[in-house]
Amino acid sequence: MSQPFFDPDTYASQLAAKRQRLVELLAPFAAPAPEVFESPHEHYRLRSEFRLWREDGQRHYAMFAPGDKHTPILIDDFPVASRRINQLMPRLKAAWLASEALGFKLFQVEFLTTLSGDALVTLAYHRPLDDAWQAAARALAEELQASIVGRSRGQRLVIGRDHVLETLQVAGRDYRYRQPEGAFSQPNGEVCQKMLGWAFDALGQRDDDLLELYCGNGNFTLPLATRVRKVLATEISKSSVHAALANLDDNGIDNVTLVRLSAEELTQALNEVRPFRRLAGIDLKGFDFGTVFVDPPRAGMDPDTCELTRRFPRILYISCNPETLARNIAQLHDSHRISRCALFDQFPYTHHMEAGVLLERR
Ligand SMILES: C[S@@+](CC[C@H](N)C(=O)[O-])C[C@H]1O[C@@H](n2cnc3c(N)ncnc32)[C@H](O)[C@@H]1O
Numbered sequence: 239m240s241q242p243f244f245d246p247d248t249y250a251s252q253l254a255a256k257r258q259r260l261v262e263l264l265a266p267f268a269a270p271a272p273e274v275f276e277s278p279h280e281h282y283r284l285r286s287e288f289r290l291w292r293e294d295g296q297r298h299y300a301m302f303a304p305g306d307k308h309t310p311i312l313i314d315d316f317p318v319a320s321r322r323i324n325q326l327m328p329r330l331k332a333a334w335l336a337s338e339a340l341g342f343k344l345f346q347v348e349f350l351t352t353l354s355g356d357a358l359v360t361l362a363y364h365r366p367l368d369d370a371w372q373a374a375a376r377a378l379a380e381e382l383q384a385s386i387v388g389r390s391r392g393q394r395l396v397i398g399r400d401h402v403l404e405t406l407q408v409a410g411r412d413y414r415y416r417q418p419e420g421a422f423s424q425p426n427g428e429v430c431q432k433m434l435g436w437a438f439d440a441l442g443q444r445d446d447d448l449l450e451l452y453c454g455n456g457n458f459t460l461p462l463a464t465r466v467r468k469v470l471a472t473e474i475s476k477s478s479v480h481a482a483l484a485n486l487d488d489n490g491i492d493n494v495t496l497v498r499l500s501a502e503e504l505t506q507a508l509n510e511v512r513p514f515r516r517l518a519g520i521d522l523k524g525f526d527f528g529t530v531f532v533d534p535p536r537a538g539m540d541p542d543t544c545e546l547t548r549r550f551p552r553i554l555y556i557s558c559n560p561e562t563l564a565r566n567i568a569q570l571h572d573s574h575r576i577s578r579c580a581l582f583d584q585f586p587y588t589h590h591m592e593a594g595v596l597l598e599r600r
Pocket residue numbers: 422423424451452453454455456457458472473474475478499500501502533534535536558
């Protein structure tokens with residue numbers, strides 16, 4: 239079955255093309271040559287989402303090419319996804335084919351797995367979930383050794399945990415993470431580990447403080463906190479903030495103040511435009527920020543947040559969209575120069591790329 243997403247023979251050339259594209263995008267800013275971090279060539283995606291598509295009287299896993307919602311690509315196995323996802327796929331399909339309670343009006347399936355072998359399956363339905371579903375889902379969770387989340391309009395039932403457990407190693411230390419269902423987590427675990435190592439190294443050992451925006455579940459926060467005196471970390475998503483607080487606690491990291499604030503709100507708070515109840519009891523003036531670390535969504539930093547980062551001597555920036563990265567660097571270029579730059583092949587065989595830059599005040 240043809241899958242447009244995957245061709246290991248092209249791995250080296252697709253990576254070389256991305257490197258070239260990044261070099262060209264950053265050339266106006268006199269960037270140094272990028273450090274390049276490869277992905278495993280297959281089984282690198284820790285999460286996958288499939289629609290179900292009926293054909294020959296059966297429902298199959300299906301995906302769609304971007305921009306075409308009408309021509310499904312039916313999937314039997316999915317070599318870009320983790321081995322655990324590939325093991326779960328046929329067993330889950332057998333279960334929904336065999337069980338009316340599980341299969342009735344099921345229209346979407348998501349898998350979330352970890353390098354450490356944990357798994358969570360989200361089943362989405364066009365009908366309310368009842369006791370029969372719960373009993374069948376409990377048996378299935380036991381059989382698959384995975385958590386199951388059932389979703390329907392206004393309903394979310396959790397069998398097992400509502401998150402997966404991951405362990406990532408940075409500079410010889412293991413960090414344990416919970417990654418909640420439905421919230422952001424890095425899709426390529428091996429490359430994520432390389433990004434953490436690069437950011438840890440680029441930050442260096444500091445005797446001042448770190449400001450972090452877009453901290454998610456604390457993915458970078460945990461290792462970076464061990465490099466500085468203290469951290470102020472912010473994030474917009476409630477479930478990510480809850481996970482990050484638990485992750486800090488689980489790893490015994492106690493020098494981080496975490497606040498649920500959007501980047502825009504934090505900018506207003508630091509510029510003293512307006513007070514925030516969520517910042518009550520936090521002495522913003524007590525921080526001596528030497529570095530700001532940002533890992534924004536694809537849209538990059540808005541102009542005001544970007545302007546805020548300018549006031550710090552060092553800006554460590556991880557980006558999943560080189561176009562918005564270049565736009566933000568263009569704004570900062572007169573005050574900061576790029577001293578390090580990296581390409582992380584988080585999304586092999588796609589045009590997406592992840593990059594890192596360290597900007598230092600001129
Ligand atoms: C690319 S993810 C990075 C998360 C984290 N650094 C990691 O490695 O998992 C971007 C994060 O920004 C958060 N986010 C999106 N828009 C935001 C905003 N306007 N202000 C603050 N955080 C935002 C998302 O919830 C998400 O957790």
